[in-house]
Amino acid sequence: MDFDLTWLLWGLPLAFALGWFASRLDLRQLRIENRQAPKAYFRGLNFLLNEQQDQAIDAFIEAVQNDPDTSELHFALGNLFRRRGEYERAVRVHEHLLSRADLSRADRHRAQHALALDFLKAGLLDRAEEALRKLEGSAYEEQALLALLAIYERSRDWPQAREIARKLDAAGSGQFAARQAHYLCEMATGAAPAEAEQLLQEATKVAPAAPRPRIELAALRRRAGDARAAFELLRELADQVPSAMALLAKPLAEAAQACGTQDQAMQLLRAHYEQSPSLDVLEGITALETDPEAARAWYVRHVQREPSLVAAAKWIAGEKLQHEEFHPEVQRALDNAVRPLTRYRCAACGFESKQYFWQCPGCQAWDSYPPRRVEEL
Numbered sequence: 350m351d352f353d354l355t356w357l358l359w360g361l362p363l364a365f366a367l368g369w370f371a372s373r374l375d376l377r378q379l380r381i382e383n384r385q386a387p388k389a390y391f392r393g394l395n396f397l398l399n400e401q402q403d404q405a406i407d408a409f410i411e412a413v414q415n416d417p418d419t420s421e422l423h424f425a426l427g428n429l430f431r432r433r434g435e436y437e438r439a440v441r442v443h444e445h446l447l448s449r450a451d452l453s454r455a456d457r458h459r460a461q462h463a464l465a466l467d468f469l470k471a472g473l474l475d476r477a478e479e480a481l482r483k484l485e486g487s488a489y490e491e492q493a494l495l496a497l498l499a500i501y502e503r504s505r506d507w508p509q510a511r512e513i514a515r516k517l518d519a520a521g522s523g524q525f526a527a528r529q530a531h532y533l534c535e536m537a538t539g540a541a542p543a544e545a546e547q548l549l550q551e552a553t554k555v556a557p558a559a560p561r562p563r564i565e566l567a568a569l570r571r572r573a574g575d576a577r578a579a580f581e582l583l584r585e586l587a588d589q590v591p592s593a594m595a596l597l598a599k600p601l602a603e604a605a606q607a608c609g610t611q612d613q614a615m616q617l618l619r620a621h622y623e624q625s626p627s628l629d630v631l632e633g634i635t636a637l638e639t640d641p642e643a644a645r646a647w648y649v650r651h652v653q654r655e656p657s658l659v660a661a662a663k664w665i666a667g668e669k670l671q672h673e674e675f676h677p678e679v680q681r682a683l684d685n686a687v688r689p690l691t692r693y694r695c696a697a698c699g700f701e702s703k704q705y706f707w708q709c710p711g712c713q714a715w716d717s718y719p720p721r722r723v724e725e726l
Contacts (some may be wrong), residue, residue, distance in 0.1 A: 420446060420456050427463055436471035443467060458487040474500050491522050507532040530556035531707060531715055534565055545569055560586060560593035561707055567600060576607035587617060594621045595720040596705065598633030611637050626651060628659055628722050659687045659724055690724035
């Protein structure tokens, strides 16, 4: 049977036409999808800029459905979920990203960091720790270490916190020597005397200018019955770190009274008071004065030098008033008025307390309390 060439002549143009028509359909569909995805994406951005997060989430979900391979949309959607407190949905988005085999190394680290933040915000510290540990060696390593440090501080895992602080210090990410000294002091709290002594000695070597290790070491020696060693330690600290004198004045006076070195302590406190008068140093001086009248005279001297309601109230407490029958009521009113003035105030968050804290209970910042009372700020 002979082959009819006319069919070939008709078939080739027909096949070309069908192929062209099919390609035009594919291109048209691609254009429609590409128009739809940016439209939903920009609509989401518009909602986001107008603080309409619910509508922005809906728009981004639509954009992700139109183009499920777009990682940037997933990141935007996950961050929105986290900001709204929908941590479970944020975790699902970032875990979906991590499950993709085509994700670049940089985006994989980014998704891992975002997942760790989801767990942190949700309060799942164990899962956050696990996620942050996986960022070692990545561009997010420093941020991960800082987040781990916050986790260990929050859970009061001081050995782990110290290890992370050492890594940050070695990497040049900041000065963490004082922070390490605080961790060692925390570890010494509640430890056996021999172990506490060793930890505090190590803290003084890590941060020689930090006052806390030597203050606590002096207290440890006082409890052991060695008041003289405690006094010498505090006296040495006062010479090396004069700015800490307000914190040292009371324990220094107590140690001096216990070991009979009141004259040395008085001389030291007076010298510091002349350079930088403060209520705490004043209290140390009056505690060492054996003559009550001489002690009260110090309050008058302070009032003449500094307008202090606290010192004035303490002076009036020992005065003989004209209407002595009203003295208790007057004194009670003064004590009420000065009570807020004797507190310490955090410079970071403004939290006030009657006692001095090395770490603020309000904002968890370290060394954020100036060693001065509210009246002196």
